Amino acid sequence: MAKMKIKAKAKGDIVKVKAMFTSLMADTEEAEKKKIKVEYITQIVAKHNGNVVFEVSTSGFMAENPLFKFQFKGGKKGEKIEFTTTDNNGKIETGKKKIK
Amino acid sequence: MFKFDHKSMLVGASVVAGTALFLTGCLPSSSSASEIKSASAKVSTTGVGPYDPKMGALDGGVTYSRENGQYTAYRYNEQSTKGVDHGRVPTANELKAWDMDIMPDGTGLPEGEGSVEDGDELYEEQCAACHGEFGAGGHGYPALSGGNQEKDENGVIKTLKNQRLEPGMDAPKRTVGTYWPQASTLIWYIRDAMPYAHPKSLTNNEIYAITAYILAANEIEIDGVEMDDEYVLNREKFLKIKMPNADGFYPNIDGPTAIEDIRAFFADRAKNIGSGTRCMTDCKDPGMTGKEATVMKIGYEIKDVVPAYSMVRDLPPELEDKVISKAEKLYNENCKLCHASDNMGAPAVGDVDAWYEVAKQGNEKVIINAIEGMGGMPPKGGNEDLTNTEIKKIVEFMIDSSKKKH
Numbered sequence: 001m002a003k004m005k006i007k008a009k010a011k012g013d014i015v016k017v018k019a020m021f022t023s024l025m026a027d028t029e030e031a032e033k034k035k036i037k038v039e040y041i042t043q044i045v046a047k048h049n050g051n052v053v054f055e056v057s058t059s060g061f062m063a064e065n066p067l068f069k070f071q072f073k074g075g076k077k078g079e080k081i082e083f084t085t086t087d088n089n090g091k092i093e094t095g096k097k098k099i100k
Numbered sequence: 101m102f103k104f105d106h107k108s109m110l111v112g113a114s115v116v117a118g119t120a121l122f123l124t125g126c127l128p129s130s131s132s133a134s135e136i137k138s139a140s141a142k143v144s145t146t147g148v149g150p151y152d153p154k155m156g157a158l159d160g161g162v163t164y165s166r167e168n169g170q171y172t173a174y175r176y177n178e179q180s181t182k183g184v185d186h187g188r189v190p191t192a193n194e195l196k197a198w199d200m201d202i203m204p205d206g207t208g209l210p211e212g213e214g215s216v217e218d219g220d221e222l223y224e225e226q227c228a229a230c231h232g233e234f235g236a237g238g239h240g241y242p243a244l245s246g247g248n249q250e251k252d253e254n255g256v257i258k259t260l261k262n263q264r265l266e267p268g269m270d271a272p273k274r275t276v277g278t279y280w281p282q283a284s285t286l287i288w289y290i291r292d293a294m295p296y297a298h299p300k301s302l303t304n305n306e307i308y309a310i311t312a313y314i315l316a317a318n319e320i321e322i323d324g325v326e327m328d329d330e331y332v333l334n335r336e337k338f339l340k341i342k343m344p345n346a347d348g349f350y351p352n353i354d355g356p357t358a359i360e361d362i363r364a365f366f367a368d369r370a371k372n373i374g375s376g377t378r379c380m381t382d383c384k385d386p387g388m389t390g391k392e393a394t395v396m397k398i399g400y401e402i403k404d405v406v407p408a409y410s411m412v413r414d415l416p417p418e419l420e421d422k423v424i425s426k427a428e429k430l431y432n433e434n435c436k437l438c439h440a441s442d443n444m445g446a447p448a449v450g451d452v453d454a455w456y457e458v459a460k461q462g463n464e465k466v467i468i469n470a471i472e473g474m475g476g477m478p479p480k481g482g483n484e485d486l487t488n489t490e491i492k493k494i495v496e497f498m499i500d501s502s503k504k505k506h
């Protein structure tokens with residue numbers, strides 16, 4: 001199952017990005033309540049041409065399947081944006097999407 | 101000759117009318133018509149106090165007897181329907197206009213095609229405001245994607261088995277991908293009922309595109325092919341869709357042998373539903389688990405309401421201790437709706453700072469503004485019947501009420 005949904009659109013030289021990540025975002029307290037395993041994304045990094053354009057540290061404070069929106073300058077249509085997420089268990093996932 | 105029971109209720113207008121007509125022939129007064137015992141109203145309210153209903157009634161309810169010792173919580177209309185004949189047989193064209201559904205076998209499925217990418221754009225314009233980005237749901241509208249489609253060893257989708265056993269636990273996730281057995285329902289609903297604000301405004305190609313996007317967001321594979329952005333959905337491909345939860349419903353209600361299948365399914369309750377046998381005597385441990393079952397009983401039954409419910413039906417008395425001026429009365433009727441608070445953008449009466457700014461223009465100007473309207477305010481506050489003198493009085497009252505009180 002793909003773990004992330006990405007959408008990137010260029011308008012002029014500004015690229016608007018939306019991304020949703022599949023994660024229960026359950027910290028210890030919540031996982032105990034819901035009787036599920038502890039699983040949450042700790043870091044999300046977005047790279048464009050090797051440059052970091054977005055980086056965020058997250059934890060259980062975010063809702064399940066968190067959605068991010070941001071924009072950055074200097075992207076062009078056809079180029080790629082690459083996301084890397086790390087979760088609390090050290091699991092790393094990556095996802096790529098062409099900028100439209 | 102006639103015996104009237106004053107305590108009985110009365111139902112059935114035609115029964116009343118018929119009896120009343122008969123009565124006027126043999127009795128001088130028809131005033132007791134409303135107290136006639138109607139044969140169709142069998143109300144049993146006997147019991148100790150208002151909250152000691154008969155067994156089987158809803159708490160505090162009244163039971164209505166029916167034949168064979170049965171009773172219901174609702175009054176059962178026993179009037180004859182003979183002679184009642186509403187409606188007519190629809191014409192062939194009317195039936196055709198009504199019979200528009202899209203069936204799983206492809207009946208009614210239109211021709212057309214649309215790509216996931218087109219659907220993405222349309223979704224953002226038409227659907228995302230309510231259903232959320234990527235179909236994630238929000239604002240009280242249903243989520244279209246989410247929940248994963250992992251299945252357990254019996255082929256049941258795991259997130260559908262969520263149980264709210266503890267506070268904070270998730271409910272079963274019933275989205276298009278995890279729950280819906282047929283994709284035809286999706287395209288049918290989009291065509292007939294969506295977008296909510298202007299349904300039936302999408303072309304066939306557009307409904308295919310949006311359907312494709314939602315299926316892609318749910319990671320549905322068609323014929324083993326993953327739906328990427330360039331994937332184009334058309335009628336032929338649509339008929340090949342097998343939804344993840346297609347086999348998750350039982351018994352099977354499709355096909356010509358459906359009724360026999362359902363009967364066979366329910367005939368073997370113990371196997372298919374797992375209810376086991378019903379315990380009728382000595383049921384402290386029906387499952388033979390070694391633990392006694394907890395019997396829940398009503399601890400404190402309501403026998404009466406203290407103080408008793410009021411049976412008075414008049415309106416609460418109007419407060420007369422405060423005498424208000426004519427200007428205030430006019431203000432209450434015409435201006436208060438907007439000027440009571442600043443929610444509507446109007447300066448609130450009593451807001452000293454706001455009215456200081458208003459009053460700076462001079463009373464004459466403010467009165468002219470009130471008469472002619474200003475900004476969002478309609479002329480004379482929307483009531484053309486007010487005279488200019490009345491407006492003047494109201495404005496003076498509003499300014500006076502909003503002055504700093506020393």
